[in-house]
Amino acid sequence: MESRGENKARPAIARRSCDQCRVRKIGCDRGSPCSNCITAKAKCTHSPVASNAAAPKQRVLISAQYEQKIDDIARDISGIKVMLQKPAELSLPRRDCQSVVGGGGEPRWDHSTHIIDFVKAVLEDGVSRICGPEATAVLSSLKKIVHALDNPAATRHTPTMSQVAPSMPPLDAVLSVLRWAKEHEGLTRIAWVTRILPLQHFTDICRKVYFAVDEYSDVDFILANGYLSYIFSEHVLLFGLETHREYCRICRENVQDAILRLPMLLPTNMEVIAALTIGTFNAVENSNAKAAWRLISAASDLCQTLGYHRLRPRPKGDNGESTKSAEDRLFWTVYAIEKGLSLRLARSSNIRDMEITLPFDPDGPSSVRLGRVSGMIYEQLYSPAGLCQPDHERRDVATALAAAVRALINEAHAEISGCCAASDKDLDPLRVIYLQCDLVTQYSLLALILRATPTAEASVSEGSDDCVVVAREALEIHEQCLKALDGCKNASFMVTKYISCAILYCPFVPFSILFTRAVQLCDVADLARLDRFAISLHRETDTPEGLTHPYRLYQLLCQTARLYCDSAIPGSGDTTVVPRLQESWADFDSAYPGTETGLYDWCHDSHHFFGIVQ
Template sequence: MKLPGEHQSVSAYEGETLWNHSAHIVDFVKAVVEDRVLRNDGPEASEMVSSLRNLVQALEGPASVRGPTPDSGLAKDLANPPMPPLEAVVAVLRWAKDHESNTRIDWISRILPLQKFTDICQKVYFAVDDYTEVDFILANGYLSYVFFEHVVVSGRRDYGEYCRLCRKNLHSALSRLPLLLPASMEVVAALTLGTYNAIENSQGTTAWTFISAAANLCQTLGYHRLRSSGENDRPLRAAQERLFWSMYKMERGLSHRLGRSSNIHDAEITLPVGYPGESRQVRLARIQGKVYDQLYSPTGLSRPGDERGHIAGALAGELRALIHELNGEISDAINHPGDVATDPMRVVYLRCDLICESSLLCLILRAIPMAANSLGGVLDECVAAARDALDIHDQCMRDVRACKNDSFMVTRYINWAILHCPFVPFSILFTRAVQVLDATDLARLDRFAASLQPDESASPESSITHPYRLYELLCQAGRLYFDSNATSSLTADPTLLYNLPDSLGELDFGMEVGTGILDVGGVQGSELSDWYYGNQQIMSLLDENAMF
């Protein structure tokens, strides 16, 4: 194979993070550890305390970032890389062509037209002329998704193995991409597929590297600008616009997740938004950009509270309109399921979108300042939105686990719905549950953590355990505190703090502990900043193989 340029390995930038330590939740876990050490409750408790201490060290230590690791086995055999059998590839390509309305097949056709993907696969399998690394990436990326969707429908184990082989090829080829790439539609598509692959492997920083390069190439090629085109050029231009919006949605989502400014400002984009389903997703991406720029960027966090509240209220209104639209799509999919045999996960994919939008709504509402002497530090509607998001997640996990044809479905769901958002409802409810010793919310958080536990039968590829381990440890810390301080009379007056240990009594979660009453003032910019970057630091562990 030929590389489209001088060969260099992609490596992630290892600079300083935007924050040095986490606040609130990390301080709480530290206090729990100190308190339990003083209590000396026995071997079992000591093991738990040790795990919690490791978690604190991981959160407070310098963050590491991972890049894609080359597959040495494939690298030694570049002249003849292993691929699925030709007859299986032909069959699955025909299946994809016959099922273009399938949710995921429709999604991937927005990156490149299905016929274009098919032509590239033929180029790789019948290489009269040598094919490039980009061709190899596109062929394996496309085939991995098509084989996966076929497995979901058919349950064929051999197709599951072909899917994993293509994913392995894709991962290895992405790690060999050079730093400088030519500006072409195929390269943008390859980088976009690389972004999806990195997200599904819990590599947010690597995903950002790929999507930033794709965004820069899109601007170089002028895909973000409206241009007149002749009749013959119209299909190509339409494909370029669909590719741009696919890149745009991913770039905005990662910008929001990682707390970084977008590579493309909306003021620079003159393209009209596409068809209805695409319109909702692009509108969501634009709201994500506004949430970071106007509320959670350094400039946004420095705004006066009333101005920030006004902006957040307007953004919440925009997002609620999208959520209403999405609920209509879900209702329609349930009442008019169409061909369930060929698209059984459509409702799950839509509910996954609903979780992401609900989580974003929580983040917006969290930015609205509270009135003086309000309990819990956040609006009641923010708490309600967080509970709704967790309840939707419970339903989605039941649906995903009911899909027995491919265990990787669970990992894929967790990476998109929980890790990519990022999922702030947990942080919001955790803080409130500790503040007011709310047993119902703590039980809801326990269920959320337990739902992420991998199945015993899961393959090594699908057994990403760190999300489960992180949330399990946080819930254990909350349970230890709750069991030490809850009393039967708390239900009658949740504003009282009872028998706080000295180390735990120093915690404020943005509150002042005075005469036994929780005196919560308005949410100041610095307090909101501490909460936001603290949550970002916790989520950053899920982009690393951190052991705790």
């Protein structure tokens, strides 16, 4: 009997079992054909005998490229562990509000610090000044709105992140609008987007996402969807295609979802800043100012980390000039948005003008110039330091800022006149509407500046006439703008964006100025203006208005103003309201804490603004 060790010397078998016997797992006599196949009348086949010699193993040489990949994987895993261990509040903005245009739950609208404090002032004074069933109902509704604005977590729906792959607009529609955008680079909206990134850069990112030969990042996904949302939006306004409106909604929701996936510590590059800027403007259009502030703060920090705010040599190479120009445009875009949100939320800017050495173009885009003025309004007039400045310094600042805003207003009016007189068929048909939207913001800021101008005597007729005139002009421009919007292919779509970007983006003081004057003098004409403004915000939309919708808020304030005035009408039971108002106005300066000049500081409205109606 042979031992197992002697098998090594056995000669190799020339033929192994036939294929059929091997499949059937039965013994084969290795004949040709074998007996089993003859019995089964099957074709007997023999595959070649495989060599028993094992191929020598090759030594794996790990190159620098593979080592880098292994290190990247290790870092990614570590990053995931850190993210899972961190508290949720440390992450970038969470979706604590639904889209105003789409999404589930009741839509929520943010309002500026000014209007929130103004409503609180109305409530504080109204509780003791007006009475009756109607007054009780109105004040109760205003209290609910203030509670909703002060406690967003109680009214906002926070959905969980979906694990399903995000949907995207169909490729044929995307290709169509990308070609259309390339042929219409001069359109206002498209030109604005190219200040974030060059048009070709956006197109390349869209190609990268749709033809994902290599992996794309969440930043790429944000940029592609953000760009497409604006292009589809512009196309909807010009041609009214409902399918493109739906594609715009899909892209905007994709941006919101992708923002949630961004880590707290982001890479420092131009694309990340652009993605944060896109996310900021998306949040502004969704009326989520606080999320917009966190995003633009991160973008401004990265800009300063990369030195975009400093005068620096241009990179070498063929693309050095264009790269530097693109970085400069991106910085000024971030700058303008950040300054506007700083004023809206009454917060100090993250970008100090004294730190900027990049040349400021006095003839540059109006949005950048207006952003600079917005920053100065808060820093030099309404910040704690600005409120403490002597009268003559504050008056000089207000005069200079008012002149700067008036120059922008004059430019806008001149351009509107030029657009209306032009016969060029290629002229942007939406240009006039966008200019009118800008005018609403500019007039509102001008009113805010004039309201801060110290006067020798605080009186309804002395020193405030110009402010009242500007406030009325702002409401008139608003009415003109809405009439123009009604002519759009998709008016409700545009009106929603207009309310978020023109009425809510900056402190809309024209209403509060005329409200105070109407209550003080029972001015019927100003009351009518306020009513028209509130009614104009009520539009037939696809989503419910919600508790904090501007129409509901301003309508309740108009009702409150009429209740004040009704209480002063002879025969109403109180004939002393108007004299009290006129007497107390003269004492308003001395009653105002922190300033003896009648300076209007919305930060203290909730305690002192409506002291004038005692």
